[in-house]
Amino acid sequence: MESLFDAAHRCLNTRELDHKLYLTHQTAQMWHQDLLSIEYSQVPEPIGEPGRPAKPELVLPANVPKRRLGTKAGLVSLIHAVTHIEFNAINLAWDAVYRFRQLPTQYYSDWIRVACEEAHHFHLLRNRLLELEHDYGDFPAHNGLWEMARKTAFDPMVRMALVPRVLEARGLDVTPGIINRLRIAGDEKTVAILEVILHDEIGHVKIGSHWFQYFCNQRQLNADRTFSRLLNQYYTGQLSGPFHYEARQQAGFTETELRTLESMKR
Numbered sequence: 028m029e030s031l032f033d034a035a036h037r038c039l040n041t042r043e044l045d046h047k048l049y050l051t052h053q054t055a056q057m058w059h060q061d062l063l064s065i066e067y068s069q070v071p072e073p074i075g076e077p078g079r080p081a082k083p084e085l086v087l088p089a090n091v092p093k094r095r096l097g098t099k100a101g102l103v104s105l106i107h108a109v110t111h112i113e114f115n116a117i118n119l120a121w122d123a124v125y126r127f128r129q130l131p132t133q134y135y136s137d138w139i140r141v142a143c144e145e146a147h148h149f150h151l152l153r154n155r156l157l158e159l160e161h162d163y164g165d166f167p168a169h170n171g172l173w174e175m176a177r178k179t180a181f182d183p184m185v186r187m188a189l190v191p192r193v194l195e196a197r198g199l200d201v202t203p204g205i206i207n208r209l210r211i212a213g214d215e216k217t218v219a220i221l222e223v224i225l226h227d228e229i230g231h232v233k234i235g236s237h238w239f240q241y242f243c244n245q246r247q248l249n250a251d252r253t254f255s256r257l258l259n260q261y262y263t264g265q266l267s268g269p270f271h272y273e274a275r276q277q278a279g280f281t282e283t284e285l286r287t288l289e290s291m292k293r
Contacts, residue, residue: 031063031135032071035125038142039118042078044153044163051117051146055139065135071126074180077118077173082164083111091169096208103161105205106217110152111168112198113224116145116231119176119190127183137234144227151220158216171264178261184242188257191235192280197267198228199274229278236279251283258291268292 034054041047057063091108095101120142124135153163172194179186202225209218243250270288280288 028062028064030067031058031065032067032125034063035121039121039125040078042080044080047078047117048146048150051142055143058139065132067128074126074177077122080164083166083168085170086167088169088171091167096212102214103156103159104166106152106156107161107163107166108168110149110156110163112172113145113149113152114163115172116195117142117149119172120145122176123186126180134238141231141234148224155217155220184239185257185261187235187239187242188254189261191232192239193262195228196232196275196278199232199278200269200271203271229274232278251281254284255287258287266292
């Protein structure tokens with residue numbers, strides 16, 4: 028029986044877009060049919076660059092062009108930015124499966140589910156770009172999500188705290204506003220896609236919250252204090268408000284954690 032970790036590594040390293048989506052769904056299907064084991068003979072490789080196409084060009088966040096929704100170019104640029112986030116999220120989910128071993132079976136089921144849903148999001152957004160006569164890779168993008176994956180590759184607790192619950196959770200704050208602006212602009216096609224993504228992303232962040240709490244409990248750590256400590260220790264960027272309290276509470280944030288985020292926002 029093939030190891031889940033070998034299959035996840037294959038998904039992670041695949042560069043070609045359609046093949047990555049195909050392998051993602053194939054691996055999930057094999058997992059649900061009990062055709063993959065969580066036995067392993069090799070430790071995970073040190074984290075490197077994930078499989079991705081030659082484009083988009085990766086630049087510093089400050090060098091990503093600003094997006095204004097008043098023009099078609101601005102709309103396409105915005106959709107491309109979200110598409111890039113969803114592509115990165117596929118790799119992040121597979122790395123969460125591949126990198127961290129000897130965990131409950133449900134942990135792997137959860138992150139395989141996330142990988143499949145992120146692949147679906149990417150597919151929807153890429154098709155929307157194609158409808159608008161563009162494609163993924165047409166605009167520069169930044170690598171912030173993967174940089175945080177590098178910083179947290181040594182510990183699943185730190186990964187759960189900072190990737191799903193800080194960087195990916197930012198989508199819970201900003202997506203409702205983007206949806207409102209797109210609805211005013213009359214772009215109901217993109218609105219429908221973003222509504223699917225927002226619904227699913229609450230679930231993804233909730234999975235991150237669940238496993239963060241699990242690791243804290245395993246180590247007899249106070250989760251609220253640990254979240255605050257890890258934010259201060261590993262997150263060097265600036266937290267931007269306002270925060271969508273209702274969505275974050277649905278995703279497993281406590282009042283204390285939300286106060287911690289408020290105290291650190293610029």
